[in-house]
Amino acid sequence: MARIAASLAAEARRLQHLATSTDPRKLPLAELQQLAALHTEMEDLDAAVVLLSRERNIGWKPIADVIGVSSDTASSRWSKEKAARRLRQRSERENRPRRATARRQPRTRPGHTGADAGPDAPPGSAADEITRAPADPEAQLRSALSYLQRSSGKSVRGLAGEVEVSASFVSRLLSGERLPSWDITKDLVSACEGDPAQVRCLWEAAHGSRPTPPFFAARPGAWDQAVADLHAALKGLYLAAAKPDPRDVAAKEPARLTAHAVKAVLEKSAVPSWTVLESLITALRGRAEDIRPLWERVQLANDPRWTPESPTQAPTTIPTFG
Template structure:
């Protein structure tokens, strides 16, 4: 006798498809699992008959994941900058809080989708009982209520803002007490300067160009044939623009699109063709710096010097931007930090310039032994 294949239904609780076997004793299933049936019973008893929409958690999970990525980026930059262990551990604490938020929302989302406590616990190497006791409905709600809104003032570590996605980075400012001649990262006692993510850098550069042009977002959007709301999301770091849009914004604001190309390539993980000559290498190096300069709202050399805690001199800054050649790594390192960039992003290109440029063409006024 051929077994009855059953009837395919959609669970009214989690919206998953399941097969209801027919011809069996007992009442036919209306839900895919006992868990979904029990949840529906609890909602009905509470006077809420509407089925949960698990997808409502997706945006929050993406937001928390973005926060985690930015916190990790700040941790990496601070480690590269040889920050104190106390400051590094503060970043670790921020990451731990974001991870707990992520776990809470993921558990609630999984339960709304009908995933069992056993499945969720196994993914975290926890028993189902322990996970159930940790993330009760009230515990998850309280955790989300304590989570700072993206509209609130950003948290700080050591007096330095911890930047979060969808927040326009401020222009360069220096609240530290400069230490004249301090060029050694080991001796740098200032708080770690969080690096901006590539998306933040590009958004800030485009936003600066738009403000500098004096035109409105609506006018800018009309000139490149896109929706004003799309331009707004780009400026706020919520969307990564295509190169067509990025180039269009630059030209509409009377800027050189080539200055934005290194930032755009970094955002989209596009490899830059390796330079074939010393001149090409130097041009790519300076284009990268000009992009960072735009993202920092084009501070003047004196502002950059102050942002570097006087580790740089005005002639060194001028030489880096205008040549000839490229400066040494200590100068590059401090300049990128002063512009809220990540030195590791420019390191491969700088190393290429060293391969193509004879060592004697490099100039520096920072002692080489300052970097070990």
């Protein structure tokens, strides 16, 4: 239920951005399409909450009174069978893009050679999957690990052998039945020739923890480390979304993002303002509260006197925009 609520919140933020956008590049009916996605999340959450209430032996009358319908309507609309079927269909929707991506060939637009594909994007990445990328932390970690496993070309059995665990255990991790420890996660990512640092933030969010170790802005190398940590977290979200084309990412937040800006941030050649960065996080279906502390460290490393009320500053060696 918590995962559905997190996904609902992400869809609501996207609708808010669309509603306030005056960008002429915004697609026709964009708000209506986003509202439809929001309704789907709300209906899924309705089913989950009612099902949980019934499992707690709460009667149909108090449930109906809260929702504002009759007991007969409530029991018909959210019967145990209907609610369970809706949640099962949701699970199938979440898993379907990952299965399809492995079979899909690189997408090429008419007259486009693919030169502007996302940074590091391997053959088989599906840019249009961003609209269905997972929004809850556990699903994002699972998606990132699954993407790395597919991109590596290694079978589940072969990967399990390298990590020295059973193939069934790796399958359960990739399907979301189990949450891996950090040691297992790190070994899996390394075996797939990925960067564990890019998955660390996803792993912490999935486990409901966000450690904030002391940060000493005046320490030598603080700036480089702060930028590296921020970049790794963003690349983790990008992995979880299956490395879509930067133009597709920008299209999700046309009022504040361009394909050039997305590429610059992901390639670590730019540190954007928080407004731009928050839009990028939203487009990648991430949670701003997970990334904001890392962005603030970049500001502190540049100027130890910086506060959240200060204007955004950054060294000229890495351009800023927004």
